[in-house]
Amino acid sequence: MRDPQEILARLKELREADAPTHGGRVLSYVYDSGLPELDRLAANAMALVQQVNGLDPTAFTSVAVMEREVIGFARDLLGGDKNVVGTMTSGGTESCLLAVKTARSNYLGAGTPKIIAPTTVHAAFHKAAEYFGLELELIPVEADGQVKASAIIEKMGPDTALVVLSAPCYPYAAMDPVADVAGAAAAQGIDCHVDACIGGWILPFWQGLPDWDLRVPGVTSLAADLHKYGYAPKGTSVLLTRGRDRQRAQYFATTRWPGYPVVNSTLLGSKSAAPLAAAWAIINALGAPGFAALADSCRRSTDSLLAHLDSIDGLRVLGKPVGPLFAVAQDDGVPVGRRVDPHRWADKLRTHGWYAQLQPAFRQLDGSWMPRTTHVTITPATEPGLTGLSEAMVKAADEVRGEPGVDPGEVLAALGGGALPELDSDTAQGLLAQIGLADGSAGLPEAMAPVMALVEALPREFSGRLLIELMARMVEPRDP
Numbered sequence: 001m002r003d004p005q006e007i008l009a010r011l012k013e014l015r016e017a018d019a020p021t022h023g024g025r026v027l028s029y030v031y032d033s034g035l036p037e038l039d040r041l042a043a044n045a046m047a048l049v050q051q052v053n054g055l056d057p058t059a060f061t062s063v064a065v066m067e068r069e070v071i072g073f074a075r076d077l078l079g080g081d082k083n084v085v086g087t088m089t090s091g092g093t094e095s096c097l098l099a100v101k102t103a104r105s106n107y108l109g110a111g112t113p114k115i116i117a118p119t120t121v122h123a124a125f126h127k128a129a130e131y132f133g134l135e136l137e138l139i140p141v142e143a144d145g146q147v148k149a150s151a152i153i154e155k156m157g158p159d160t161a162l163v164v165l166s167a168p169c170y171p172y173a174a175m176d177p178v179a180d181v182a183g184a185a186a187a188q189g190i191d192c193h194v195d196a197c198i199g200g201w202i203l204p205f206w207q208g209l210p211d212w213d214l215r216v217p218g219v220t221s222l223a224a225d226l227h228k229y230g231y232a233p234k235g236t237s238v239l240l241t242r243g244r245d246r247q248r249a250q251y252f253a254t255t256r257w258p259g260y261p262v263v264n265s266t267l268l269g270s271k272s273a274a275p276l277a278a279a280w281a282i283i284n285a286l287g288a289p290g291f292a293a294l295a296d297s298c299r300r301s302t303d304s305l306l307a308h309l310d311s312i313d314g315l316r317v318l319g320k321p322v323g324p325l326f327a328v329a330q331d332d333g334v335p336v337g338r339r340v341d342p343h344r345w346a347d348k349l350r351t352h353g354w355y356a357q358l359q360p361a362f363r364q365l366d367g368s369w370m371p372r373t374t375h376v377t378i379t380p381a382t383e384p385g386l387t388g389l390s391e392a393m394v395k396a397a398d399e400v401r402g403e404p405g406v407d408p409g410e411v412l413a414a415l416g417g418g419a420l421p422e423l424d425s426d427t428a429q430g431l432l433a434q435i436g437l438a439d440g441s442a443g444l445p446e447a448m449a450p451v452m453a454l455v456e457a458l459p460r461e462f463s464g465r466l467l468i469e470l471m472a473r474m475v476e477p478r479d480p
């Protein structure tokens with residue numbers, strides 16, 4: 001066997017090239033509690049179940065105990081009564097997929113079942129519709145990212161299997177009108193899922209919100225990710241469902257093969273118990289008061305940054321964000337020379353060591369455009385570095401103020417203009433090379449603004465295919 005120290009040294013070296021997971025510098029993807037002792041506890045809990053197979057809680061009974069305790073805690077926190085049951089999943093996407101699969105199984109209509117959701121619903125529902133053969137009807141949101149309840153309600157009908165609302169949505173942190181829509185859905189016997197993947201473990205500690213969780217009568221299921229504001233390592237989310245019979249449709253069971261009887265509550269078969277153990281340990285350590293204290297820190301940082309952004313000429317916060325996240329857009333209300341393109345701004349922020357996430361401009365089904373924005377997610381780790389982040393935001397804005405954003409038309413011209421080719425793997429790779437994105441070894445390009453402009457410029461199928469090529473080539477084995 002090779003020296004373990006040597007192997008771990010190589011891993012440490014590889015990790016050095018990663019975006020930092022701690023310290024609050026990365027303003028998406030990671031949710032740092034800022035408490036190293038909590039990370040240590042999670043690591044120890046994971047080590048204790050390293051070899052456990054979460055597939056079978058009858059053999060590994062610790063899995064059932066931990067799962068039921070986490071679900072119990074989540075149910076109390078999220079307003080569920082004794083009629084609410086739950087499952088641990090591997091993350092937000094799996095929770096979304098399962099919510100859709102269950103609704104499809106319970107659908108009694110005749111035609112293709114439909115999901116209705118605002119444009120801002122997480123892309124995981126696009127995936128769910130594709131995987132499970134449902135139609136997804138996306139309802140345009142207003143310029144502030146808010147959807148009108150009536151716009152959703154008027155689309156509901158006998159072919160609607162599920163309405164999905166977000167609490168809040170990821171792109172702009174808009175809180176969807178849960179009570180109005182869930183009430184109307186219940187009146188028509190339609191299931192209503194609340195995607196609280198990002199908000200579920202922090203909004204219960206955010207004062208001044210209308211009811212948005214299982215306290216609302218028509219809400220039939222709700223998901224809340226522990227690997228976000230539950231501060232757990234990646235691989236864990238809770239999916240709560242109202243009514244045992246509704247939820248049982250989520251399961252898959254078969255005895256129609258010669259092997260062991262298969263009973264799966266989630267999409268996977270064999271699965272790690274490590275993220276569950278970590279989440280369970282963290283919940284036991286923090287309890288509601290611990291979560292509340294961390295939420296307070298996020299609230300202070302968010303309020304401070306929102307006020308700060310208000311004072312930066314040329315930028316604006318989109319809509320009225322709810323929770324510790326928001327999107328920053330260009331302020332078109334000031335003269336052109338004072339405007340700040342949010343993508344140039346994000347690229348500059350990165351040169352100052354802060355990683356915000358670029359979101360492309362988006363054309364909705366009614367033809368209206370949502371502007372390009374930069375997404376910022378706040379965690380408890382933000383607060384100690386708040387001054388540095390605030391200063392970097394000003395500096396970055398000063399450095400790009402008046403500079404127009406990357407023009408999607410120009411990016412398109414760089415691809416040679418004319419008709420877009422059929423994309424097989426090599427053609428896609430050729431195009432990526434043309435725009436300097438073929439070498440996946442270097443990770444993300446220096447500037448992301450041109451990449452986003454490309455997404456804005458190209459037809460969606462085409463940009464999707466290019467991005468698949470980019471990601472797929474990153475993991476192709478290379479010559480030593």
Ligand SMILES: Cc1ncc(COP(=O)(O)O)c(C=O)c1O
Pocket residue numbers: 091092093094096122124166168169170195196197198225
């Ligand atoms: C509202 C919402 N739903 C679903 C997801 C998907 O979660 P995951 O990345 O854990 O699969 C996210 C992720 O940010 C989210 O914010």
